[in-house]
Amino acid sequence: MKRYISAVILATAIPTLHAQTPSSNRSSDITISEGRLLGQIVNNQGKPIAQASINLLQVINDNATGKQREVLLKSTSTREDGKFSFSNVSTSDKWKLRISSIGYTAIDLPVEYGTDNKISEKDLGAITLENDNRKLDEVIVTGRKALLEMDIDKKVFNVEKNIVATGGTAIDVFRNMPSVQVDIDGNVKLRNAAPTIFVDGKPTTLTPDQIPADVIEKVEIITNPSAKYDASGSMAGIINIILKKNKKTGYNGMVTAGGDRFGGTNFMGSLNARQDKLNISLTGMNMRMRTNSEGDSHRTSSINGINSSVDQDIEGKTKGMITFGRLGVDYDFSPRTSVSIAGILVEGKFTPNENTLISTQTGGNTSLSQRISDSERSFKPRGLQAGLVQKFKTEGEEFTVDFNYFGGQNNSKGRYSTNYLNDINQITGTQVQENIGSGENQFMTIQTDYVKPFQNGMKLETGLRAQINNLKNLNNNSLKAVGQDHFENISSASANYDSKNSVYAAYVSLGGNLKDWVSYKIGVRAESSTYDGELLNTNEKFHNRYPLSLFPSLFLSKKLSEKDQVQMSVTRRVNRPNFFQMIPFIDYTDSLNITRGNADLVPEFTTSGELSYSRTHGKGTFLVSVYYKKTNNLITRYLTQELNPITDKMDFINTYINANSSQNYGAEFTYTNSLKKWWDMTADLNFYNSKIEVDDSTPAEGMWTVFGKLNNTFNIKNNWNLQLAFEYQGKTNMPVTQGQTFGPPMNQAQSSSQGYIKPFYGVDLAIKKSFLKNQAASVTLAVNDIFRTRGNTIVSAGEGFSQTYYRISNPQLVKLNLSYRFGKMDMNIFKKNKNQNSMEGLQMQ
Helix, strand or coil: CHHHHHHHHHHHHHHHHHHCCCCCCCCCCCCCCCEEEEEEEECCCCCECCCCEEEEEEEEECCCCCCEEEEEEEEEECCCCCEEEEEEECCCCEEEEEEECCCECCEEEEEECCCCCCCCEEEEEEEECCECCCCCCCCCCCCCCCCEEEECCEEEEECCCCHHHCCCEHHHHHHCCCCEEECCCCCEEECCECCEEEECCEECCCCHHHCEHHHEEEEEEECCCCCCCCCECCCCCEEEEEECCCCCCEEEEEEEEEEECCCCEEEEEEEEEEECCEEEEEEEEEEEEEEEEEEEEEEEEEECCEEEEEEEEEEEEEEEEEEEEEEEEEEEEECCEEEEEEEEEEEEEEEEEEEEEEEEEECCEEEEEEEEEEEEEEEEEEEEEEEEEEECCCCCCEEEEEEEEEEEEEEEEEEEEEEEECCCCCEEEEEEEEEEEEEEEEEEEEEEEEEEECCCCCEEEEEEEEEEEEEEEEEEEEEECCCCCCCEECHHHCCCEEEEEEEEEEEEEEEEEECCCEEEEEEEEEEEEEEEEEECCCCEEEEEEEEEEEEEEEEEEEECCCCEEEEEEEEEEEECCCHHHHCCCEECCCCCCCEECCCCCCCEEEEEEEEEEEEEECCEEEEEEEEEEEEECCEEEEEEEEEECCCCEEEEEEEEEECCEEEEEEEEEEEEEEEECCEEEEEEEEEEEEEEECECCECCCCEEEEEEEEEEEEEECCCEEEEEEEEEECCEECCECCCCCCCCHHHHCCCCCCEEECCEEEEEEEEEEEECHHHCEEEEEEEECCCCCCCEEEEEEECCEEEEEEEEECCCEEEEEEEEEEEECCHHHHHCCHHHCCCCCCECC
């Protein structure tokens, strides 16, 4: 164990040593000012070349050697019309453009603004690339994206090398990403709190386990969202999943199929086709999941002076199936106007079953019981996404409109049988509880954004947003008591409600560059919201109107050199209680997890600050971030003793409260590097302290903990790849803002202000073999949690109780996947003479 922790610390310590070593040939002559450089890349027939690579290099004098050298400052790719541009280019320095594209001969083009430094824009016009006459049908594209890319307000991780996640879902991708934690039930955490999940920059009702891993291109981690994003929602930030898209003329696709040792299977297919102004993409996926879990718990309690203890042994199996489909169409009316529309269909069904043996001791008497739960839940969400992009004559100026809708139905039914046993395990009586539920939800967002760049390098961003969410739930509970022959409806334990939540917002931000390589982005967001709900059984209505509030954000970035950069950010956000958390209703759906809302909840407000330093050296990037987050009126789960109106006895009720405050601060170290052509490494280490003050009379003690990941990918000879991933989670507080899940009842009953998780670690291994022409096919074998060590032990204590709960799910899961990629660069090439196009037959990779 110590060896693994040492490996993580060593991986982050090595780049730190580099970061502290000054560069001996660093020049102070590198400058950035207000010039602009633009042009268009065309072929020898004058047709534009899309996705050509353009590198901007500055020619400087090296003070150490007295010779000139070239420094790469910026990179970009040409658009569909072949055009490109760079802003903030010094008009008094020498530059060079390095231009390349598949199937063409690369060129270097010197650039000078001349003696008149007042010229702020230089148009290079049409730049012609000549066809590369080498035979290309046997060429294999081996270029690799950087593992980590930095922006002023986010980190971008490219996940195409993550073979451990092959055939899985976004949960498997997150599990092997820096900064992100995934617990045993698939709940995603970012710095020990639940983030908001976006897909392609838009909110979604899809959960990470409903998104196939093989359609994900990269993941953006936004720990401190700017004014452009919703101020409401999770205080942990945003994880934005970027799906793969087809950007080249022609068609390409992929099919993947696989299975695991527990009987789970997966199949995924995708097809993209682009010709002229039209692009069509189709993705379909079907996953059959099998989950095996086991656990135990021990609780001691004291109610009305009576001491008791409850021990449980739990075995669970879940069968599930998810079908995912997406059809998207993009059409370019002109080089400046394009529209897109996509439809998403998801259908799923899960049947969790659990067998729990319960031993209860009260006042010296022991009783035994067996609880068998058989339940089923299904869901059919549908989604529609539409967008308009209107670009203007000024480079970078654009207006966009986005419409996003998700809605659907869900159904559930559960049967919970409790068999009471005597000393020889004979059934002496049985109580059966049934729950039948259904629901509907509609999530709609309309957003407009406008971006306007100015000649002085400043950029204005502004927009409007409306979000409307309707939720309806019908839930009926009935009970057949011991000795009874029929079920009786328990109306007081049936949660039937209807709610509507609306959020309206506007934002404006200004960004740009100052002297000495300083970039800034300052903005403010205004939001107001309303919440209306009704309990259908009692006709009780609830209404909350939150007044207009302002949420400022500030981002600063300074390049210390071409390799070193410092960033700082400060933001303010809000989290408003939802209807489920507020309704003063006892939910007795599960007798082991009784919940009640709290109508007195108020919104929580969070102020976050972060300071980061990054350094690139070769193909490596080292990033260290120091962060602090303070939340007032934190909404947290809380277990307390109250009178149960169903049984008219004192019982433990799981509810929500506003804690006095919470704070979280720490330091995170991330290192990514392509150490060799055959070795990529990503290491992440996060030290943090978190505490929750429930009230002024209950002093809180912060808890220091550590979370680390080490991920190595080895590109072995003969197209073999090996990935070894390790993670370690030290003792930590329960995550805040943990929502309702479908996990075991005793797991749900924990409170973030009353519990902690014991340390655990996990190791994953995967090996991949590529074969056929241009390695179009591959087979991947992966093993998750090799040593059965990713189990969670949760310890909690509060008024009149203490509890320890352990659970492990799907240890040593073995998965086998087969994948095949296909495609051609240009569908028109089959209509031409072979000698007219040297790119005929080039395979897509």
